[in-house]
Every structure is written in C-alpha cells, then in structure tokens.
Amino acid sequence: MQHSSFARRARALVAAVLVAAAPAAFAQGSIRIGIITDRVGPAKPYAEPVTQGAEFAVRELNAKGGLLGRKVELLIEDDQGKPDVSATAARKLVDAGAAFILSLSLTPATQQAQTVSLETRVPHMTPSNSGDTLTTQISNPNFWQTGPLGSTQIATLLSYARSKNYKRVALVTDNSDLGQLINRFFKAGLEKSGIQIAAEEVVPRGATTAEPQMQKVRAANPDALFMTGVLTPENTLVLRAYRQLGLKAPILANYNLSVPQYTSVAKGLLDGVTFVDAFDPAKPEVRRFVEAYRKDTGSDPWNLHGYGYDGILLVADAIRRAGGTDRDKVREAMQATRNFVGVMGAQGSSYGFADGRRTGFDTNGMVVRVYERDVQGKVVHVGQK
C-alpha cells in the first residue's frame, strides 16, 4: 500500500515537472479556444461534465506536443445559461483572441452567441446542444453543431418503439422548456407513426410526488411509457411512483436518463428502463477514452464528458488541416470534415458535414440501451432503421 502511494506521488512529481517544463517546448504563442459554459444556471448539470471533457482533451493534446507545435489554451466564460450574457461572453472571447468558440450552455444561449460569430466570422461550434433549430434559424456559415439533434434522439427511440409494435403509449414529462419541447416532438412522432397516445402527464418542477400522474397512466393501461422530461428529481419521482403503483408497461426514456447520476438518486428503480444515448461502451474509441480519462482524473467519465472531448478534437483537427488559425481557412477545414470517428456515436458512425450541412452527428449514430439493475447496460438498438 505504501509502495503504491509512493509510486503515485513519484508519478505526480514527474508529471508536475513535465508540465512545468512544457511551455518551453512550444514554439510559438498558444492557440486559444474559447468555451462558453454554464456554471450556475439551469444547464450547469450538463455543461459542467461537457466542459470537463473539453479540459481533458486539451490536457491530452498539450501532453502530445500541442497543436501545430503550439500549446492549446482554453478560455472559459460562464453565461449562466442566459442568452444575453452568452453574446457578451462570445464577444469577450473574440476580443481575447479565441481562434474557435465552443458553446456548451443552453440552446437559446448558443443561438444568441451566434450573433457574434456571424459578425466577427470567428468559427463557432456546439458539441453538445441538441436543439434542431440552431443551424436553421440563423444562416451562419461560421457555426456547426455536432451533438445529436433532438429529432435524431426521438427518431431513434421511436424506431425502437416501432420494432416492439407498441399500439398505445403514455407520455410523462416535466414543465421545463426543454421537457415540453421534447414531449411535443415525441408526441408528433408517435402520432405520425400511428401510435395512439393513451395518456399524457406533466410532473411540475418542485413536485413532491408523481403518484396522481402515474395513477392516470396506470388507469390508461398503455403498452409502454415514454419519459420525455429532463429534470432529474422529477424523473426520479416518476420512477418511484411507477414502482410504488406496480406499473408493468416498459419505460422508454429520452437521453436525460443516460446521465449516470440516476444510478445514485434512482437506485433500485432503474432495472429494465430503456433509454436513448450516444455512447456505446463497447466502441473501441470509448474504451480508450474511458481508460485515459480515468488515468488522468482518477474518476470515470460520463457520456457527457465525451461531447466536450470530441468537440475539442474536432476543432483541433480542423485547425491542423487549416495549418493555422486563419478564420477563413479554419472555416473551410471544418466544413470539409468527413468521417471523423469520435467517442460519441454508435460503432461505425462518424462526424461529417457533407452536402453543405452544418450538423455533423450521424443520424444513425444514436443507440438505445437498457439498465440492468442500476447499471447502464448493453446496446439493444442502433439508429433509425
């Protein structure tokens, strides 16, 4: 035990010496990548792990000699999930010399930050936002989105539901903006598929129980239950009431149930819950990432860390191909990205912006997984086939 402790300290000392020596090894000034995250607002639970994944990617890049021989430096701004603050943060990052901006906050905040990248032509990307309208509402050639779109998540889960031949389903959501939006998309998709909505319930933020809502679901006797809310405490109430009231209909959940914090707050309630995810634990890139992250930080990464990690590597790849940080060249290089295999996405899927599109996640890159007891288990369905 003592030996291992000494070895750990020795390794830490060597690493510290190497880090201290590192700046001398980089030829020119650093390449600055700006990040707009949410440290205190409603997106904080999601934005923080994504940011940590990005920070890890930068540490890994610098440990391997940086980018084009230059050190990569992260400039991090907090927009509190507020659109007005987000635009100011983007302006600040541009003024600080950011060669690229990554938005990791809420979709509306990212939308607002685009006003700055549109005007200044600084390349800008979100690796984690899922809003479908980010690349359609503003014609901004300097902006890309590589997180799986909400519509892709929904289509993947609906594809799984069709494969199970469900006829009547119930929808349970919360009253958050995103929960309502996802619920609307699910409802439209289900109706389009000819699947009847037997019950539709809302568990409001701050509720102390979901039993009345789940009693109605039980009375409707659906073939399956879709959880479309994004608030973890309220989703936990739904799961608790589901077990408490003895419901048996299978649960199909949106990507929020892929956040590993459920394994602690909903412990004992998750067995058999299927959920849509963009993280396939059997993928070789994921296994390498998990191992490297664990070695670097001492803790296991979530799927959300992978979004930030992929975001930085996509940006680094574009800058490398552009041969520098010239905005036009980086923009062209990013748009030319094809077949980039990252951590996120099913096996065999890749990022790319073919045909002028600026959404880069493979539409068949999402997976449906199932909880086995309290552990996020195997992939049971891939893509929209």
Added chain:
Amino acid sequence: MRDFLELAVSATASGCVYALVALAYLVMTRPTGIINFAVGEWAAVAAFGGFLTLTHAEWPYAAGIAAVTAAMFAVGWATERLTVRPLVERGAPVLAPILALLGMLVVFRELISVGFGPDPRPLPQAFGFGRLEIGLVAGSYQSFFTIGVVLGLFALTWWFFERTLAGRAFEAVAIDRRAAALMGIDLSRVTALSFAGGAAIAGVAGLLVAPNTSAHYMMGLPLAVQGFTALVIGGVGRVEGALVGGLILAFAEQLTVRYAPVPPGLAMGVPLVLLILFLLVRPTGLLAAREARA
C-alpha cells in the same frame, strides 16, 4: 376507491410537507411580522446535511436527523443574529429584514451550488423503499413516516405555544409586541428563538421530502412557494392553520391532476388559483388568529 385512498395517502404526505414549511413561516411571522422566504433554502440546506450524515457518513437514521435538525436550529439563530437583528436595532422598516432574508436565500442556494455542485444527491428513506397496505389504504413507507413525523411535530408545536410559559411569551409578542415588552418579555430572545425554531422546522421538511425528490440546489424555491400558499390558505394566526392549509393545497393539487378533466399543464395552476382566491376573498386565511382578551 382504491385509487382515491392511495391518492389520499400521497396527498396527505405532500400536504404534511407543505404544512411544515408553512409552520416554519408561521413560527417566525407571528412574533416578528417578518416573512422569511429563505425557508425553502433552509429545507435544501438540511437536505444536503442529510446527504452528508445519512448517505455519505452513513450515520444511524435517528442520529443523522437529530444532528441536522440541531444544526439547522443554529443556522436559524445565526441568520437572525447576522441579518435581522442589526437591521431591527438600527430601526429599519420591516421591509428591510425581508429583503435581507431574500438576499440570504440567494446566499444559501449558491453555497449549496458551490459546495455540492449541480448534481442531485440521494437520501435514504427512513424504512427503505416499500409499500404498506392497510385494507384499501396503501402508500409508501416514506409517506406514512412523513405523516407520522409531521403530526407529531404539530402536536409538539401546539403544546409549546399553548401549554408552556415560553410559548405563551411567543403568543403574547404576537398579539401585542409593545405590551409584551412592557411585561418583561425579552423581544430579541423571542425573535432569535423564532428564527431558530423556523429553521429547524423547515429543515425537517427538507429531510422528509428529499428521500423522494433527492437533495438538489434548486429544491428550495418551490418548497417556499408551496409553504407560503399553504400559509395563506390556513392563515398566519394559528398553528393548526398551517396544517389545514398544507392539506387543502396538496389535496386540491393532486385531485385536480387525477380527476379533473383539464389538460395536464393546467393542473399546475391550482396552487396559484387558490393563492389568489384566498388573498382576494379571505386574506386572513381559514383559521383566524386569537384576539387579545380584555
């Protein structure tokens, strides 16, 4: 019938939590006239205290609850000393401490956010996850536990106010602050004790609800709103009012969701409608305060 009785247990448990938050308001408002909206954040602080003692340190349930409740008593006392008393001593208008306490609401929430991060934290249920059935009446162990604890606390509070000298001093200050001071009652002590007691009561509410919802940094405000609505319904005059208000609010909420033919989103407006109705029609709440006797 089975559905209704199941729902009655669930609504009673939720109503008991609302009632406890309303009682926390009442204990402070009656003698001081100060409405402290930070009660919800106190509940959140206690919930995280429960996470530390019960989940993280794995203390025995009773010991963890007792320790957190005692700590909350100290938090309430300190809050009064640091934010309310300096303003009262300087003769500030009654709105000043209310605003200062709103500031404390933000301070408590951000302290939780910085200290524990954004992730919800689990708390164990008192008797584990399970369902108790007594004939047609059925509910979770935690629901029955919550109902039992809250009814016990209300009985204790009623006894304190009605049967003890210290409680009578509170009531005297509530009826006529100046006359109570002239009779030798230490107003500053009553104020400090009311905040300490309010924080302890709010803390118990947080400890009872968090095993279901988890402890998270955004849990305070909804509890503060639900408790305030229950207080308005029941009235600030009597301890029983808080309990009645909490139960009416929870039954109205849950019966509407379950049985009213309204779209699911609209059922969420029930507390707001009740709040407006009572403020317009019966602003003193259902149970009026006891009048001073000649």
